[in-house]
Amino acid sequence: MTTPTETSSYLGKPLDGWRLKLFTIIFEADTRAGRLFDQCLIFAILVSVAVVAMGSVGAVADRVGIWFEVLEWVFTLLFTAEYVARLLCVRHPMRYALSFYGVIDLLALLPTYVALLVPEVSALIDVRVLRLLRVFRVFKLTAYVQEYQALARALAASRRKISVFLSAVLMIVLVMGTLMYVVEGPVNGFTSIPTSVYWAVTTMTTVGFGDITPKTDLGRFIASCMMLLGWGTLAVPTGIVTSEMASLRGAPAPATTRTCHECLTEGHLPEARYCLHCGAHLSPYFRDIP
Known part of the structure; x- marks a missing residue:
């Protein structure tokens, strides 16, 4: 008879070695590396959205527009690397790609690449309109701020x-x-x-x-x-x-950011052995910050 771990290994790529370390950093925030990753990502998202907003101001764009273009490509490459890293370290890449945050990640990347590939001709919609979809990056913040999650739980309950x-x-x-x-x-x-x-x-x-x-x-x-x-x-x-x-x-908040490798549900107790959502076996819990 197979164990839960052996059974789950047939359903997706097993997480071990560098993939497990990368998963812990990206999807969990109970380690110093994970907390630092989240903080840097929030900062990058806010700055990238500010660049998009300021780039729409004609007077500012005329003076420093070239720097906005450079910054946009820097952020696009940064978010592309983050998106690829997420796909590499999850057991089911397609499941993440089709999830809400996976779609938001993709929408944050596509406009810049499409603007590079599609010529701005009168027969097509102005690519600048498509590039405004970069503002969708702000939705990525909801994955890293606990207050957003509390509001989402209240809306779901009501x-x-x-x-x-x-x-x-x-x-x-x-x-x-x-x-x-x-x-x-x-x-x-x-x-x-x-x-x-x-x-x-x-x-x-x-x-x-x-x-x-x-x-x-x-x-x-x-x-x-x-x-x-x-x-x-x-x-x-x-x-x-x-x-x-x-x-x-008054309800107890999720004790940790411990995330299931199968369905990416977070909030499991430190001593939990199985996912509270899908029942998959959980890997050992890592935490090095109070």
Whole structure:
């Protein structure tokens, strides 16, 4: 009978030697090398996004544009090396490549290379628009900041309540939009039910573009009720998420950044032997920082 370790070795490349050390540095942060890697990566992401933002300022780009190009290639090569390193040190490279952060990593790399390969001709969309996708690098921050993860857990825990709330809002705007179509009619700008629903959405969210306004007294009364209702509606999702965050605050946080080699789930206890998500056998835990 095969052991869990022997069985998992048939499912992907085993992690040992330099690949295990690289995995520990990149995917875990309970060692000095892992913590330093995360800190350097966060700094590189923030600077690269700042370069993209400043490169869109014409006066600045005209003066130091060549340095922005150099920095962009430096960051692109740096993130390319990081992406390749992640693929090399995981047991299932394709699984990581198709994951959320794997796709974000790829989106952070492609624009620069595509801009190099695709000529800027009038028949194609301006490559500069595609290069703006480099801002997706900022999403990589969510993998390294614990507060992002806490917010994600609160949103996930409240997703059913928020879904019910959004369903109720959609029903309200549909009913009120239809009612305004009947009350005001095409003569006052409510030319169709979809147009009236659009007015209801802008009124409910207290945006009020003003391109469509009720003219009758009854229509203005309905609009006033929707505006007042909108103020209360805005507070509901905030209260839901805040309540979930308060309840999760008392729950024990993940003890470590120890990551499963199979499914890349982190947060396992130091003494855990198997993954809490997929049940795969965990390698020994490494930690050298308090």
